[in-house]
Amino acid sequence: MPSNKSVSDAAITQFINCRILRDHRLQRDDLWVREGKVLDPEKLFFDEKGYADKLVDCEGSIIAPGFIDVQINGGYGIDFSQASDDVSSGVSFVAKKILQHGVTSFCPTLVTSPPAVYHKVLPQIKVSDGGEHGAGVLGFHLEGPFISVEKKGAHPEQFLRTFQSGGIEDLMEAYGGLDNIAMVTLAPELGGSQSVVKELCQRGITVSLGHSVANLSQAEEAVHHGASFITHLFNAMLPFHHRDPGIVGLLTSDQVPAGRTVYYGMIADGIHTNPAALRIAHRAHPSGLVLVTDAITAMGLPPGRHTLGQQVIEIQGLHAYVAGCSVEEALEAASLHPAKLLGISHKKGNLDYGSDADLVLLDDALNVEATFISGEEVWRKGP
Amino acid sequence: MRLVILDDYDLASEWAAKYIRNRIIQFKPSAERYFTLGLPTGSTPYGCYKKLIEFYRSGDISFKYVKTFNMDEYVGLPRAHPESYHSYMWNNFFKHIDIDPANAHILDGNAEDLETECQAYEQKIAEAGGIELFVGGIGPDGHIAFNEPGSSLVSRTRVKTLAKDTIVANARFFGNDLNKVPTMALTVGVGTVMDAKEVMILITGAHKAFALYKAIEEGVNHMWTVSAFQQHPRTIFVCDEDATLELRVKTVKYFKGTNNNNSSVEKSSLT
Numbered sequence: 001m002p003s004n005k006s007v008s009d010a011a012i013t014q015f016i017n018c019r020i021l022r023d024h025r026l027q028r029d030d031l032w033v034r035e036g037k038v039l040d041p042e043k044l045f046f047d048e049k050g051y052a053d054k055l056v057d058c059e060g061s062i063i064a065p066g067f068i069d070v071q072i073n074g075g076y077g078i079d080f081s082q083a084s085d086d087v088s089s090g091v092s093f094v095a096k097k098i099l100q101h102g103v104t105s106f107c108p109t110l111v112t113s114p115p116a117v118y119h120k121v122l123p124q125i126k127v128s129d130g131g132e133h134g135a136g137v138l139g140f141h142l143e144g145p146f147i148s149v150e151k152k153g154a155h156p157e158q159f160l161r162t163f164q165s166g167g168i169e170d171l172m173e174a175y176g177g178l179d180n181i182a183m184v185t186l187a188p189e190l191g192g193s194q195s196v197v198k199e200l201c202q203r204g205i206t207v208s209l210g211h212s213v214a215n216l217s218q219a220e221e222a223v224h225h226g227a228s229f230i231t232h233l234f235n236a237m238l239p240f241h242h243r244d245p246g247i248v249g250l251l252t253s254d255q256v257p258a259g260r261t262v263y264y265g266m267i268a269d270g271i272h273t274n275p276a277a278l279r280i281a282h283r284a285h286p287s288g289l290v291l292v293t294d295a296i297t298a299m300g301l302p303p304g305r306h307t308l309g310q311q312v313i314e315i316q317g318l319h320a321y322v323a324g325c326s327v328e329e330a331l332e333a334a335s336l337h338p339a340k341l342l343g344i345s346h347k348k349g350n351l352d353y354g355s356d357a358d359l360v361l362l363d364d365a366l367n368v369e370a371t372f373i374s375g376e377e378v379w380r381k382g383p
Numbered sequence: 384m385r386l387v388i389l390d391d392y393d394l395a396s397e398w399a400a401k402y403i404r405n406r407i408i409q410f411k412p413s414a415e416r417y418f419t420l421g422l423p424t425g426s427t428p429y430g431c432y433k434k435l436i437e438f439y440r441s442g443d444i445s446f447k448y449v450k451t452f453n454m455d456e457y458v459g460l461p462r463a464h465p466e467s468y469h470s471y472m473w474n475n476f477f478k479h480i481d482i483d484p485a486n487a488h489i490l491d492g493n494a495e496d497l498e499t500e501c502q503a504y505e506q507k508i509a510e511a512g513g514i515e516l517f518v519g520g521i522g523p524d525g526h527i528a529f530n531e532p533g534s535s536l537v538s539r540t541r542v543k544t545l546a547k548d549t550i551v552a553n554a555r556f557f558g559n560d561l562n563k564v565p566t567m568a569l570t571v572g573v574g575t576v577m578d579a580k581e582v583m584i585l586i587t588g589a590h591k592a593f594a595l596y597k598a599i600e601e602g603v604n605h606m607w608t609v610s611a612f613q614q615h616p617r618t619i620f621v622c623d624e625d626a627t628l629e630l631r632v633k634t635v636k637y638f639k640g641t642n643n644n645n646s647s648v649e650k651s652s653l654t
């Protein structure tokens with residue numbers, strides 16, 4: 001209504017009385033949204049002589065970009081690695097549930113599985129936008145099966161694989177296809193894996209190193225070929241050793257090509273990683289930290305806030321445990337960094353003008369009060 | 384002329400903001416009769432804008448029926464540049480109040496035809512019924528808006544080349560790189576401001592003291608263009624103690640004395 005007709009008739013929403021995360025700081029400023037994207041209010045004022053149709057009073061809350069979870073295996077009784085006929089309902093169910101934890105986009109994660117499972121599950125889910133129905137699907141995260149036996153963790157050993165014939169062909173054979181895949185975790189010490197890393201990256205798929213006994217040079221070579229993530233740092237990899245730091249050494253490696261960042265996932269629940277180790281990683285490489293839940297089927301059961309999508313707990317945990325990690329850094333570790341990792345930071349993970357208006361409203365203790373996708377409220381905390 | 388002297392910058396800003404507030408309230412603006420306000424930019428009016436925003440937030444005043452006309456804008460600086468006067472007005476004033484964007488006028492320094500832009504601006508002011516209250520500042524060289532020394536005292540809105548003094552004074556906003564400071568600007572003329580029903584000039588700080596002296600204690604002179612307002616029927620100069628440092632003690636004492644005789648407008652200003 002109140003905007004130059006030649007530009008847009010769409011309604012404009014103005015979030016007031018809030019602190020927004022912008023330029024790495026929480027600033028007292030209003031947030032404007034139109035047609036699902038963050039709007040530049042100055043342009044609106046001068047170019048269109050426009051103003052807001054609707055005001056949303058945030059009553060002092062923090063507005064952060066919606067959280068992005070790149071490693072979540074299921075939850076609320078759903079296991080993404082199950083070869084069901086109706087994977088989509090399971091994914092949708094979880095997608096809807098995680099809205100209450102401020103997660104607006106995620107990568108459904110599959111652990112090591114036999115080809116039959118991948119062939120059945122993968123084609124059923126497409127990359128899709130979020131909305132009232134649930135968080136957006138950014139693509140699968142396939143953790144395995146090309147991982148190390150010694151570091152299989154909870155993955156089933158009988159389904160682990162190595163690259164036999166031509167690297168990428170093995171991968172295609174295992175998965176059945178590479179559509180709608182956002183990320184693959186593999187072990188770079190496996191023979192033939194480096195060319196696979198290269199090819200996956202060329203296809204725009206993020207490659208992550210994990211469940212591996214690689215040494216630092218093998219890890220660096222993978223990064224050179226395009227790998228950019230470390231799956232749950234410290235867990236399922238060789239421990240840091242001062243003469244060969246292994247994958248952990250990527251945090252401070254001087255072999256990382258200029259302009260590129262190696263991100264690392266952390267499950268900051270204080271259990272998977274000792275808080276002191278978490279602090280070492282954060283201090284060494286604060287801009288690479290990505291918070292993940294690595295949530296499993298049991299998440300959310302029994303009901304209650306003990307998981308809080310684990311991310312928010314993690315954030316609180318991070319805040320509590322990691323001295324020097326500010327609220328802003330914690331929020332960015334759950335939004336901006338995963339977006340940059342997946343190469344989608346031009347539209348997600350931040351509140352820049354033009355970005356998708358996926359938002360989470362938080363109180364000072366970082367409890368989720370409301371979640372928005374494309375500017376529409378999709379979840380609000382009950383009274 | 385009225386010369387209102389406050390102890391410091393904050394008090395001067397508050398006095399000026401209260402004056403504007405009271406004038407608008409007493410005018411009782413409506414959809415049929417807007418209050419037209421001329422506005423400046425720069426560090427001097429910053430405190431005044433903050434106060435006006437406070438008054439808006441506490442419900443004392445609304446800008447719904449106020450039309451504003453800014454004095455000037457750089458030529459060739461992108462509108463979204465943080466140092467453009469559009470950015471200044473948006474960040475320091477417009478975004479915090481309830482003014483209708485269609486009523487906030489600022490010269491467009493990126494217009495295709497600058498001359499036409501200037502003429503159109505004069506036209507818009509005329510169509511709005513003229514300016515009720517024009518608020519301005521003063522440069523260290525005594526200029527009002529960008530009417531640099533030598534500007535005609537009957538000038539209208541036009542393109543001006545900036546004086547060296549002005550460019551140097553502005554360098555601090557452009558990383559102290561003289562090469563980055565715009566060299567031309569669009570500005571309302573001295574004559575344009577003289578047409579306003581009332582003019583209020585804010586002057587604070589010792590670095591403006593000499594300019595104030597030249598403006599009010601010496602003759603009307605196109606080298607100190609603010610001096611033109613000696614010939615305006617309703618001018619108020621609002622300043623802090625530091626800005627009076629070059630004035631005669633007699634002048635200061637006289638005006639401090641008159642300020643103690645409260646007019647009805649002033650009484651409400653002091654509360």
